[in-house]
Amino acid sequence: MTPSLELKSVCKAYGNFVAVDNVSLVVEPGSIFGLLGPNGAGKTTTLRMIMDIIAPDSGEVLLYGRSRQPGDTETVGYLPEERGLYRKMTVVDHLAYFAELHGMRRAESLPKIETWLGRVELASWARRRVEELSKGMQQKIQLIGTVLHEPDLLILDEPFSGLDPINQILFKDLLEEYKSGSRAVILSTHIMEQAEKLCDQICLISRGQSVLSGDLSTIKREFGLNSYRLVARGDLDRLSLVPGITKVLPSNGGVRLLLEPEAKGSAVLGEIAQILDVHEFHSEEPELEEIFIRVVKDAHL
Amino acid sequence: MRISKVKTITKREYLARLKSKGFWISTIALPVLMAAWAVVPGLMVANTRAGQTLAVVDLTGRVAKPLAEQLDEWSKRSTDLLGGGQPVSFELEIMPPGEDADTLRQRLDRQVLDGEIDAWIWIDEDLLAEDRVEYHSESVSNFITQEVLGSAVSRVVRAIRLEEAGYDADVVAELSRSVDLETIRLSEEGSEAETGIGGFALAFGLFMILYMTTLIYGQQVMHGVLEEKSSRVVEVILAAVQPVELLAGKLLGICLAGLTQLAIWIGTLVLLTAPGFMTLFAFMPAGVELPTLAPSLVIHFFLFFLLGYFFYATFYAMIGSAFNNSQDAQQMASIGVIFVVAPWIFFLPVLNDPDSTVSVVTSLIPVFTPFLMLLRIAIKTPPAWQIALGYLLTALLCAAMIWLCARIYRVGILMYGKKPSLREIVRWIRYA
Numbered sequence: 001m002t003p004s005l006e007l008k009s010v011c012k013a014y015g016n017f018v019a020v021d022n023v024s025l026v027v028e029p030g031s032i033f034g035l036l037g038p039n040g041a042g043k044t045t046t047l048r049m050i051m052d053i054i055a056p057d058s059g060e061v062l063l064y065g066r067s068r069q070p071g072d073t074e075t076v077g078y079l080p081e082e083r084g085l086y087r088k089m090t091v092v093d094h095l096a097y098f099a100e101l102h103g104m105r106r107a108e109s110l111p112k113i114e115t116w117l118g119r120v121e122l123a124s125w126a127r128r129r130v131e132e133l134s135k136g137m138q139q140k141i142q143l144i145g146t147v148l149h150e151p152d153l154l155i156l157d158e159p160f161s162g163l164d165p166i167n168q169i170l171f172k173d174l175l176e177e178y179k180s181g182s183r184a185v186i187l188s189t190h191i192m193e194q195a196e197k198l199c200d201q202i203c204l205i206s207r208g209q210s211v212l213s214g215d216l217s218t219i220k221r222e223f224g225l226n227s228y229r230l231v232a233r234g235d236l237d238r239l240s241l242v243p244g245i246t247k248v249l250p251s252n253g254g255v256r257l258l259l260e261p262e263a264k265g266s267a268v269l270g271e272i273a274q275i276l277d278v279h280e281f282h283s284e285e286p287e288l289e290e291i292f293i294r295v296v297k298d299a300h301l
Numbered sequence: 302m303r304i305s306k307v308k309t310i311t312k313r314e315y316l317a318r319l320k321s322k323g324f325w326i327s328t329i330a331l332p333v334l335m336a337a338w339a340v341v342p343g344l345m346v347a348n349t350r351a352g353q354t355l356a357v358v359d360l361t362g363r364v365a366k367p368l369a370e371q372l373d374e375w376s377k378r379s380t381d382l383l384g385g386g387q388p389v390s391f392e393l394e395i396m397p398p399g400e401d402a403d404t405l406r407q408r409l410d411r412q413v414l415d416g417e418i419d420a421w422i423w424i425d426e427d428l429l430a431e432d433r434v435e436y437h438s439e440s441v442s443n444f445i446t447q448e449v450l451g452s453a454v455s456r457v458v459r460a461i462r463l464e465e466a467g468y469d470a471d472v473v474a475e476l477s478r479s480v481d482l483e484t485i486r487l488s489e490e491g492s493e494a495e496t497g498i499g500g501f502a503l504a505f506g507l508f509m510i511l512y513m514t515t516l517i518y519g520q521q522v523m524h525g526v527l528e529e530k531s532s533r534v535v536e537v538i539l540a541a542v543q544p545v546e547l548l549a550g551k552l553l554g555i556c557l558a559g560l561t562q563l564a565i566w567i568g569t570l571v572l573l574t575a576p577g578f579m580t581l582f583a584f585m586p587a588g589v590e591l592p593t594l595a596p597s598l599v600i601h602f603f604l605f606f607l608l609g610y611f612f613y614a615t616f617y618a619m620i621g622s623a624f625n626n627s628q629d630a631q632q633m634a635s636i637g638v639i640f641v642v643a644p645w646i647f648f649l650p651v652l653n654d655p656d657s658t659v660s661v662v663t664s665l666i667p668v669f670t671p672f673l674m675l676l677r678i679a680i681k682t683p684p685a686w687q688i689a690l691g692y693l694l695t696a697l698l699c700a701a702m703i704w705l706c707a708r709i710y711r712v713g714i715l716m717y718g719k720k721p722s723l724r725e726i727v728r729w730i731r732y733a
Contacts, residue, residue, distance in 0.1 A: 053539050053715065070303065070543075078540035082717070084533030088317065100309045101541035142537065 002065040004029050004153045004184035005050065010059030012045055019045040021208040022059070027153075027184050027201070032175060034199030034216075035188040036292065042208040043188040044081050047157050050186075051078050063153065074103040077151035081158045081188075083142050087131040091122070094130060095145055102149035109148060116144045120170065136167055143171065147178065154178060156187040160194055172198055192289040204292060211299040212291070223291045226259040227284045228268075234276035242271045254280065306542045307550045314525070314554025319561065328562050331513075332569060335506065353446065354392040356409055356421035364424050364457050369393040371453040391450075394418065413439055422450070429458065503594070504652065504679035507602055508644075510566065512672055515606060516641055518559040519613030520634075525551055526621030526714070527630060535714050544711035552614055559610060563603065570594060601678050604692070609671035611699040613637070615706035622713030629720050644672035655680045665691055667698035705730065 005027040012020040020042040027033040035043050048054045050061055052068050063072055085094055092113060099109035117123045120140040125133060133141065139162060147154065159175075160168050175198065179185050189195050195202060196216070203213040212219065230239075231254035239248050239255070244263030249256040259268060269281050318324050359365035369391075376390040396405065409421040420438035434454050436447065456477070463473045529535040538547055571594050616637055624630040647669065651660040655677040664673035664683070670691040677683045712729035713721075721729075 051540060053536070073541045076540070078537075080533075080536035080540065082533040083537050085537075086317070086528075086534055087532065088321070097309070097313055098537075098541070101306060101538065103305075145537070146540075 001029055003027060003062075004064060004182075005033075005186065006060075006062040006065070007046070007050070008060040008062070010046070010049060010056045010061065012042075012049060012054065012056050018208050020049070020056070020205075023203070023205060023208070023210045024059075025203045025210070025213060027186050029152075029182045029184050030179055031184055031200040032179050032198055033184065033186040034195040034202040035186060035205065036190070036192065036195050036202055036288075037188075037205040038190055038296075041190075041205045043190075043205065044157055046205070047078075047080075047155055047186075047188060050155060051076070073101075074149060075152045077102075077146040077149065077154045079142060079146045079154075079156045079159055081161075085130045085138055085141060088129060090127055090129055091117070091133070091141055092126045095141065095148060098145035099148045102151075104149050112148055113144070116148065119174075120144065135162060136164055139163055140167065140170075143174070147174075152183050154183070154185045156185065158189055159187055160189060160191065168194070192287070192292055196288045202288075204295060206296045206299055209299070212295045216288075219291065220285045220288075223286050223294070226261055226263060226265075227286065228257045228259065228265055229280065229282055229284045230255050230257055230272065230278065231280035232272065232276040232278045236276070238275050239272065242268060242275075244268045244271070256284065302543070302546055302549060306546045307553065310538075310542065310547055310550025311554040311557065314551050315557045315561075318521070318555065318558035324558065324562065327517075328565055331510070332566060353390075353419045354394065354417075355450075356394045356396055356412065356418050357424065358396045358405065358409070358421065359424045361424055361426050361429060363461055364429075364454070365393065365395045367457045367460065368453055369395075371456055372449070375449055375453060396421075410437065413437065420446075422454075424454075501652075504676055507598070507679055508648065508672060508676050510563070511602065511606055511609065511675055512641075512644065514559050514563060515609035515613050515671065518555055518610055519617045521555050521558075522551060522614040523617035523621040523630060523634065524627075525555065526618050526710075527624070527627060530622070530625060530714055530717075539715075544714060545707050547714075548618060548707060548710050552611070552618065555614065556607070556610055559606065560603070563606060567594070567599060567602070571599070598679060601675060601688075605671035605675045608692070608695045608699055612668065612671075612695070612702055613640075615699070615702040619706045619709045619713070622710040623716075623721055623726055625717060625720070640668045644669050647673055648676065651676050652680060655683065661687060665694065667691075667695040670695045708732070 003026045005025075007023055007025045010020055010023050011018070023042070023046060025033070025035075035046060037043050045054070049056045052061075061068060063069075063076070089097070092110070095113045095116075096106045096109050099113070100106060114123070114126070117126055120143075122137060122140060125137065130138065130141070143156075143159065146156070154175075156175075159171060163171060172194075175185055175187070187195075187198075199216055201214065202216050202219070204211050229251065236248070236255060239245060239257070244260050245257050245268060246260055247258040249258070257268070259265070265281075265283055269278070272278060272281070357365045357368065372391040372393065396409075406423075409418070412418045413420060420436060423435035423437070425435075436450065438446075459477070460470070460473050464470055529538070535547075542550075617634065620630050620633045620637075624633065647659070647663045650657065651664065651673050654660060660673070660677060661683075663669055664677055665687065674683070674688060674691045678688065708730045709726060712732060713726075
């Protein structure tokens with residue numbers, strides 16, 4: 001299958017500052033791709049180059065296996081990090097305007113606007129002016145504006161910033177549902193927890209460079225620390241005396257045990273069972289945040 | 302550039318302005334203000350000055366009576382001129398001169414302050430020899446009363462002097478009839494009788510409207526660009542269109558809004574000045590003729606609006622895109638005020654002598670052409686080559702401005718953060 005999006009060795013510098021340094025990535029249809037990294041890593045610059053808002057100094061951006069064409073605005077949806085709405089327009093007019101800019105006729109877009117507003121529970125706000133809406137409501141309108149024309153590639157720059165937890169869940173559900181068949185989603189975020197729950201593939205960038213990329217589950221396996229979760233009753237201080245355990249970290253309601261690389265979980269469990277009353281013991285995958293911190297530290301040492 | 306995208310943006314910009322209250326308020330306010338400016342002073346004169354009571358102390362004994370006659374005649378004439386309404390008249394109370402001068406003066410002052418009389422006039426033999434008459438009133442800025450009184454006294458005194466010199470009173474009256482000046486404007490389209498004040502009002506009105514609209518709509522472009530930048534809507538739009546399409550749509554949409562407003566005004570004016578239309582409504586004083594608006598002048602007006610608008614609008618769009626907030630932008634925009642104020646400096650010289658070297662040269666400077674050339678055309682049609690050259694130079698300037706604006710705009714709209722230096726802006730222009 002042709003990738004929805006492909007970046008080949010893309011570079012962009014502003015004067016002496018290298019914002020994006022030789023970044024390559026592939027986004028497959030039917031997946032959610034996370035572009036991750038701390039603030040200022042070069043995520044927004046990368047997305048702007050994908051959108052052809054700024055031109056790369058070198059490298060290639062391929063959409064659906066070919067270079068960008070003017071008509072692509074009708075099959076791509078983009079939610080920039082710096083986003084806003086015209087305050088004086090009504091919600092319906094505004095959404096119809098976005099749809100029209102993406103090549104949809106007003107009559108065609110109106111029923112879709114109604115459906116979408118219903119889904120995000122803003123149906124009764126359709127005729128109100130944007131300025132009467134709360135920040136969170138405006139975020140929802142912006143997301144609808146990005147997906148109304150049903151783009152095959154959805155590009156979202158920090159889509160969750162400023163959203164309350166309930167709306168974050170709503171957005172996640174919508175995105176999960178949106179990716180299907182030929183559609184792909186690429187989103188940037190600096191909050192690893194969100195990426196962890198949502199993304200199929202990721203690319204970690206730091207100071208403009210791609211430091212880690214690939215399938216999220218594969219990455220997690222590769223970065224698996226010999227780590228276990230334990231819930232037990234007894235004197236937990238004695239755990240540090242058990243052979244094979246290097247570290248004991250408190251972790252909600254229990255502890256996290258880091259073992260020596262060669263230590264076997266079952267052997268350690270045997271030892272622990274002799275001194276404590278074990279309720280729960282299982283191996284744990286590393287959190288993306290940990291992987292991220294380790295990789296970034298390694299990359300810039 | 303994709304025309305369909307530009308059309309979509311143009312439509313939004315146009316409707317956004319037509320839906321705003323400000324548009325309709327200004328559409329109605331301007332004609333009302335202009336009408337008020339033209340009509341209200343006349344009405345005030347007609348109504349408030351009706352029936353003034355003046356005390357006259359005539360130490361010569363020869364001026365007061367003929368003065369009363371003169372003023373009666375004047376009030377009759379002015380009543381005719383203003384077409385009915387309250388007659389403007391003066392009630393003269395001739396004071397017997399027997400009293401002691403100082404006591405009399407004090408008593409008359411008291412009467413003015415108590416509101417029994419409006420003013421008093423002192424006609425002294427000695428003073429008259431020095432061509433002077435005293436006028437005492439609470440308000441000394443009532444020009445019309447003073448003007449009327451002054452000229453009435455002059456006439457009377459002139460007649461007395463001529464009689465003293467041995468001329469017959471009737472002959473004097475016959476020979477000193479006043480003459481009314483009938484102003485006729487010549488142009489290639491044929492002569493037309495026009496009142497001088499009407500021709501001036503037309504030239505001034507058109508100049509004023511053109512000046513205000515180009516400036517206001519130019520500034521609207523700046524505010525529109527700034528609004529999109531500060532509300533962060535611009536990048537969302539750029540997901541679908543190119544910067545140059547957004548700029549073109551914005552310039553055209555606001556331009557159409559300006560043209561709509563002008564069309565409403567000029568249409569109303571054409572209707573009002575159409576022969577015979579005004580007499581349908583009797584609110585316009587008879588005798589005051591409104592100048593008719595020549596079709597060619599209307600065409601020039603709209604063309605000059607387009608050129609002036611595109612010059613100022615692109616100038617302001619550049620400023621709006623380069624800066625992030627109105628304060629910074631206003632500072633820069635104040636430089637533009639130089640171009641804006643200059644036409645006013647040349648307004649009177651051009652009005653006085655539309656063919657002088659100063660008038661010709663200034664009206665051919667592209668930034669001023671729309672205003673000053675229009676003014677010249679409104680007063681006296683200049684040679685065709687000058688008009689053509691004016692259009693050509695201004696159109697070239699506009700084309701250059703549009704090019705420059707497009708290059709600065711596409712970079713500027715995505716620049717947030719600190720104020721760019723002039724050198725940075727120059728670098729934007731050179732970006733591929």
